[in-house]
Amino acid sequence: MLGTMKNVGQVGGACDGLEPVIKxxxxxxxxYIxxxxxxxxxLFGVFDLGKAVIASDEKEVKxxxxxxxxxxxxxVLVFLVPQIVSLIMNVVAIGVGDEDTTSWASCWNNAYIVNK
Incomplete structure (x- = not known):
């Protein structure tokens, strides 16, 4: 509990009140996405392929x-969305510096810590 309160204090600044939304x-x-x-x-792809195979139409199967x-x-691209978003946010935030705890990148990276 004490560690959680410490991390909440660090996030502050630009993301005051947004922690639950970001979480x-x-x-x-x-x-879920x-x-x-x-x-x-x-599932839809396998269903369509199975339907085409049952129809025995080579053009439809292709x-x-x-x-x-x-x-x-x-x-695969949809599955990788969180990693891509995190990568983009980290690349954009490189110029901010690690000591700036009020940036939106800090809000995003620390959102999982808040309210645990």
């Missing part, structure tokens, strides 16, 4: 394979 986005919304959307894309490959690529 919901980072730990809630992004997690990164899990459910790729699973849905893969089109379904192409759609499945695109959906797998999209699923």
């Amino acid at each position: 919901i986005i980072r730990d809630g919304v992004l997690k 990164c899990i459910l959307i790729p699973i849905g894309l893969l 089109a379904a394979q192409s759609r499945l490959i695109k959906r797998v690529i999209y699923a």
Whole structure:
């Protein structure tokens, strides 16, 4: 509990009052998006491919394979969204310096610590 209070004091500044919102986005919304959307894309791709195979139409099977490959690529990209966002935020915040605890990058990076 004491460590949590210490970290809350460090975040402060630019993200006063935004910690719960950032926590919901980072730990809630992004997690569900990164899990459910790729699973849905893969299931729809497999379903389309199975439907084409059952129809026994070679042209339809090739089109379904192409759609499945695109959906797998999209699923991987969606799965990597949090890592990409964190990387971009860290690259943009490089000029700020590590000692600045009021930057938006500090809010994003420390959001998982708040309210644990």
